[in-house]
Amino acid sequence: MAHWYSETVETLSASLTNQQSQLTLLATAGVSLSVGLLLRALLSDQPAEGEVYQSPLGVVRSAPSNKDHPLPLDALPGGRNVQTPYGSIRVYEWGPEDGPKVLLVHGITTPCISLGGLAHALVDQGCRVMLFDLFGRGYSDCPPDLPQDDRLFSTQIFMALSSSPLSWTGAGSGKFCLVGYSLGGGIAAAFASFFPQLLSALILLAPAGLIRDCHVSFSTRLLYTGGLPNRLLKFLSGRRLRAGPLSTPKVPQSSKKIHASDVATEELPSAAGAEAQKLSRSHPHVTVPKAVQWQVNEHTGFVHAFVSSMRHGPILAQRQRAAWERLGVYLSEQQRLSSEQQESKRLTSDKVVIMCGKADPIIVHHELLDDATAALGSGVVFKYFSAGHEFPSTKYEEVSQIIFETLS
Template sequence: MALYHQTVDFLSDSWANQRTQLPLLAVSGASFTLGLLLRSILSARESTQTVIPSPRARILNGISEEENDNLPLPNDVLPGARDVASPYGSIRVYEWGREDGPKVLLVHGITTPCIALGGVAHALVDRGCRVMLFDLFGRGYSDCPADLPQDDRLFATQILLALASSPIAWTGKDSGKFCLAGYSLGGGIAAAFASYFPQMLSSLVLLAPAGLLRDSQISFQSRLLYSRGLMPENLLGYLVGRRLRAGPLVTPKPGNRKLNVADALTEELPSQTAGEIQLLSRDYPHVNIPAAVAWQVNNHSGFVHAFMSSMRHGPILSQRQYNTWARLGEYLSAQNSYSSTNRGEKGLGSDKVHILCGNSDAIIIKDELIADATAALGGNVAFKFYEAGHEFPSTKYEDVATYISKLL
């Protein structure tokens, strides 16, 4: 989420600087246009791909065990790794824990592979749970379907494909249902999925969720990524990729309501503070989110496409998702109004949606979240706030796991 705002404002900053160099632009305009034309021609073949492969085959093929161990994102970074073939490309899934334990499916955010929730997953397994994580399309070791929008439909399909790949039952009469927990973009994905398939879930936990982000938080320049035709698609992809590869520039300024310039890239990238241990992979203690994201940007050819498509079509903005959340709220209200003598099984075992967030989150603003989520869900919501920012699931994973386990 954070990377998006920084990317588009990088473009606007560049244009602002260019306005002071109009004579130079006038001279170089023709050659620049020719360069764009050549880039468009050279990129035409790539744009016709239906599936952009992950780095799995190219990087992992033939490497030694030692080389794998030293990768920023090792092939077996989490237990129970498997690659699931699908018509949309291969999906990387991780699943481990007691087979008879309460089940929790974790869905990560827009920029990070699922290792960002590795700490939460390990802590839940310590509490007797069965956990499943997967890399969203275009992240980590999952392929990227290049000819489909990354929207509610694609994300719901990916969840169902991941569930169906398990050796144990996650759905159906004897499955015991499962808790669905989503972080950032994954929170919006989880809310949308729950609005269509509440009968599959025992509970719904949203961690700093996207889905109800107000339009007022998005700068005018940022809306470029939502609009096709204003810039050549290949050029926009090139500039976005270049900005993503640059990494974080500054620390977000507190109290900045409308994210712009380089404020937000650090939001999903936790900083390591003195005395604080962030152990996301117990087999590979060196693994951290900034290095994994940088590796992903440089090695996954589908990441930039997935990032831009998620911003354009994904469950992020309130104007696109409010009705989805309202549908979920109406379902919970109807379920909670059933008479105590009604013997029908609840669709969503928990009577509320549980939303966890950081008090200093610069992406998901606390006061706006409380007001908008309460209204959309008809009051069927419980909140928990931590002294942290948007990155809290990767730094306070023991606290998050304790909260989820109590629901189970």
């Protein structure tokens, strides 16, 4: 009897120990699962399909007065809000209706006001100009469920053009000149590689798209090549962008590595350059640094747009070389066309005009010369400025003269 009792006690004890071990394992697994789900919720960033991050348009509209605002709604003439499936787009268009048409596409950090001085100078020479805020900048909304790549940017260009009361692409429209600055240069080159028949000329100002990967720092490659969850990436980028002031270029020309923050600051002029800017003739106080700082703090979609453009946009050569080579093939074929065929099929200018600053640390001018020539062959002309990356917002009179001569 005692022996049976002893065995029973040992069996029960072993059973209880086993149950406790199982409970401990289950509890540990439950805690691990809970922590994993929490981290996933904190770090992941999967917006709902069709979701839109709205621009500050509604807030500014409801303000009693915006004359001293960093970016007044009427900073440029001919403003309109275009409703699209991707959210609202802010477009500006003015100038003689029968003048040469010029579409301007701005950079990764700045809203389109950065090209306001250039737009005014072109209108002074008789051009019809159009500008728009890229998604997530200025007063354009941001669709967070779509990557900011060639497809989205090309779609936005078509939506902006189609909102005009004039024909920019149809029969008898006379075609249009596409001017792209920085990221906008990469966007313009990619657009032109698919739709060259729509253009009278292609002019690129310090264009992205051919930046060599060797110049990009390891930390930037880690951040923007999918190595981190979107929410964490946006947090880190947002903290840097909001640190401010983003007013003075940070990268010395001799620097060999580019960080994401450098891309943001190099589009901005120095303090002296900002004071010299006349981007808005109705609001002379508007400058790029003030407009960008307001945008960083007030636009809910800006950080996402910046991060997505860095990750998916036409910036690095390894991602965009095919587009440039496709454009080069078109230019080569165009030069072989007979004079009868050229009228309907070729660019008004059979050259792509590229302007860049000799002191630009982001777009290194001698590397751009080599790489663009390799891709485009003899179909490219270079113009140089004694300036940095920001020259289109400070030397707009000289830039506009080159554009007008190209169109003439």
